[in-house]
Amino acid sequence: MDLPKDQKELLSNLETLIEKTYEIEKEFIELKNILNGVIEFLPQALWVKDGSGEIIAQNSKSKKFKTIPNIGEIEIDNRVYLIQSSIIKDKTIISATDITEQKRNERLIAMGQMAAHLAHEIRNPIGSISILISLLKKQCPNSELLDEMKSSVFRIERIIKSTLLFSKGLKPKIRSFLLSELKNELEISIKYYSYSKEINFLFFMPDMEIKADFDLLLLVLQNMLFNAIDAIEEDETEEGLIEILYESTDNYHVINIYDNGKEFENEDILFEPFKSTKTKGNGLGLALSLEIINAHNGKIEVSKQKKGFKIYLPKACDD
Missing domain, CATH: 1.10.287.130 (Signal transduction histidine kinase, dimerisation/phosphotransfer (DHp) domain)
Structure with a gap:
């Protein structure tokens, strides 16, 4: 049975309205997903609350907090956060920025x-x-x-x-010198450093020419050497061994410093300034050593084979 013309128009308008509603709902969902993506992309932890105080949006970074923190600076798990809030109409936006x-x-x-x-x-x-x-x-x-x-x-x-x-x-003054010159200076330095145990020193630093800041590199090796002596002094071992060994790779001069002393207590703070786990430590030696090697475009790594460090100096400096 054919419907009257006015009912057909009404039905057609209703179908059009339903289609538009679906389109608007689809666009709303897309916009909501984009908004959630933006919230998730932000470096801060973020919460959005409605007028009743209910959380209507938050990102994954906020999950590390058990509750929404109060405004101001707080410390959680050795990290410092700045908590701020802003009100837009009846919504409250709260953010936690890591300022550690x-x-x-x-x-x-x-x-x-x-x-x-x-x-x-x-x-x-x-x-x-x-x-x-x-x-x-x-x-x-x-x-x-x-x-x-x-x-x-x-x-x-x-x-x-x-x-x-x-x-x-630091401003390194690059010049050419022999590795053996560093070895000679280190042997002299040992005579000025007091220790009580029997310690054997094994050097392999040949008459090979490299380019670096001699005084700064010597300071790095002295820091490493004296740290090794202190580690042996603090350990229960009766006889110590310290090795400073050179090796060459395609791109780097590598100086390895090993010792059989006390193990590192916390590798995470080894290069942290003014932090030390040593009895005699001041927390500057390794931090300064890292800065010096970085200034040479090199790097320092904790050795995975033996207890100690690996210093990498780029051979590009030799050109």
Whole structure:
């Protein structure tokens, strides 16, 4: 039975309305998915609450929080977050931004400035003490007490030098030299460093020419060497072994530093400035070493074969 004309028009309009409704619903779902994608893409944890306080949207980064945190700075699992909120009509948007690195950098700048000031204050009197020890040593050449004092002053001078380098920044002065020159300087440094155990030192640093900043690279190897000595001193082993061995790859000069001392307690903070698990540590040696090697476009890795480090210096510097 044919429907009246007005009913046909009504039915046609209804079908058109239903189709438009489906299209609008489809577009709404697409827009919602895009919005969820944008929310998920954001680096912050994000919550959206309606007027009743119900959460109507959130991203996966928010799942690490048990509850929505209060506004301000909070610390969770050694990470610092800045919590902020904004109200748009009847919706409340809350975000949590990880500012751990920003806080770390602020802390390091403050600590670096303080350490540099202290280093400057200590530098002059330590220089005078060093001169007096040298004069006394001429009068009492066999004094063990003076030898111990000289070793202590040598350690303080190294800390001062490291502190000032760390706070001022690095500009390597590249020149050619032989690896064996570094070996000779390291052997001299050992004589100034006090330790009580029997330690064997094995060097393989041939008469091979490389290009780098000699003084800075020596400081890196001294830091590694003295760390190895300290690790052996803190370990239960009666006899220590430290190896500093050179090897060559296609693209890198590699210097390996191994020891049989105490294992690393926490590899995550090895290169963190002002953090140390050593009894004698000041937390600057490895952090500065990493900066020095980075300034040479190289890298430092924790060895996977034996306890120690691998230093990579690019051969491109030799060209």
